[in-house]
Amino acid sequence: MIKALSLMGQLGYGYNRDSFVRAVDEGVDVVGVDAGSIDSGPYFLGSGNMKANYDATRSDLEFPLITALNRRIPFIIGSAGYAGSDEHLSKFMEIVEDIAKDNNLHFKVAVIHSELDKGVVMDLLKEGKITSYEGNPPLTEDDIKSSTHIVAQIGVKRFIEALENGSDLVVGGRATDASIYAAYPLLKGCNPDLVWHMAKIIECGALCAKPASPSDALLGWVDDGAFYLKPPNETRRCTVDSAMAHTLYENTNPFIIEEPDGTLFLEDVKYEQFDKKTVKIYGAKWKEKERPTFKIEGAKLSGFRTISIMGLRNPDMISVLDDILGDVRQEAENRFGNGFSLNFRQYGKNGVLGSMEFDGNLHEIGLIVDVVADEQPFAHKVCSVVKSTLQHYDYKGRIATGANVAFPYSPAEIDVGEVYEFSVYHIVEEDLNDYFRREEIEF
């Protein structure tokens, strides 16, 4: 029996120390944690910045890592530093190094890189080895050239090698969540049908328990012909429903999960309530790929943003707002050309659903003037002028000649800084494992 502990859904958002200690006391063979994602948008990959900062990351990592090292339990981190570039890994490794130094710890770390050289990606594109991801627009040479970072989601192979090599801590770049948890049980010879399904569910920590929380731990173990899920926290339990519902989460297809190394088929999965807080699951089928495929992700700098936030409450103005905004846009283009992007976000009207909005009731609008341009000062200037034009716009029937809008802030313009957009989200049909450099470090 191999027992894996998922420390939490994502490193840096607070974990439950009691749950961790209880699980480790009960005995676990490996501790894993996912430290990143692509969920929070293109900024983190584009900029190389971590999402959870130094303090948040360190406070979640320090005690569990020291505990695992003391008890000789291998510790595996995926998507360290959040988005997988070398910059993310080096920022993350500063934290590991500080923990090692400050606690006088000695251990062996494997760092697995996931950033790809743009030249390599360009060659793969020219060789026709990059395809769309489920219907998204095809990758172009410009997409590659404009990217600040391109990374691949690494699979399980390099994680297993690092463990074989005796690493106490494995720090993976951008990785599929399941690879973090599949590596150790696969190395120990567990059935891949069970391992991959378990790995896929436990990566979100106690998010698949009831009550759900991404900031608490989840135990998974593989035994004869089935795997089991149990939250160490006494106030939570795993139920058939909670485990089933979680298998659907964030996957486009509820029956098939693609991993770099193979495909997991879930049509015949059986879920049983094993005891009050434990679910027993079996029946998934894993099919190894003849040649692995990899998802690659990239982001590019799209400019600099300045926003202005204002409230509109006058019913006469609200009734003709679309015309006013059309005029204001036109005026801005007449004055500044079209070297900027101007977006009016109308909260209270359609700020969330956009063209999908179906409810016409409104009495107040929170308007965000959102300008993106190549240079911050230019974005600021355009935003400022648009704001001012709206403030004084003389619409038909206007009787309140003070100012048309309510500003909650002074100054009304806020420079937001760099704006990134995704430029790459595609599939590489080629074995990239040779590019995922493994670095061995000893503290």
Next chain:
Amino acid sequence: MRLREAVKILRSKNAGVWHITIDIVFKNRELYERAKTRLNRDYFCKLFIKKNIDYFECNYINTLKISFLRDSAAGSLNDTDCLGANCYIPLLDVEI
């Protein structure tokens, strides 16, 4: 009956940066079967103004699941919902 009264879970979320996936987990088999007689791929295509929608009936968990391509990637300049977590809203009051 409105859909919101028939479900345990009704959620949308990004699946990667280019797709939205919506999970509709019904309270029981009866409500799930009833919904299936009203909701189908064409219905969702019309509601979400999409030519192509992947539509799944997950009988084992009384769930309908749909997935579709976004107009632009999450976090693009005009995107309103970076996590894709509010796309279920038009489904709340659908009559089943």
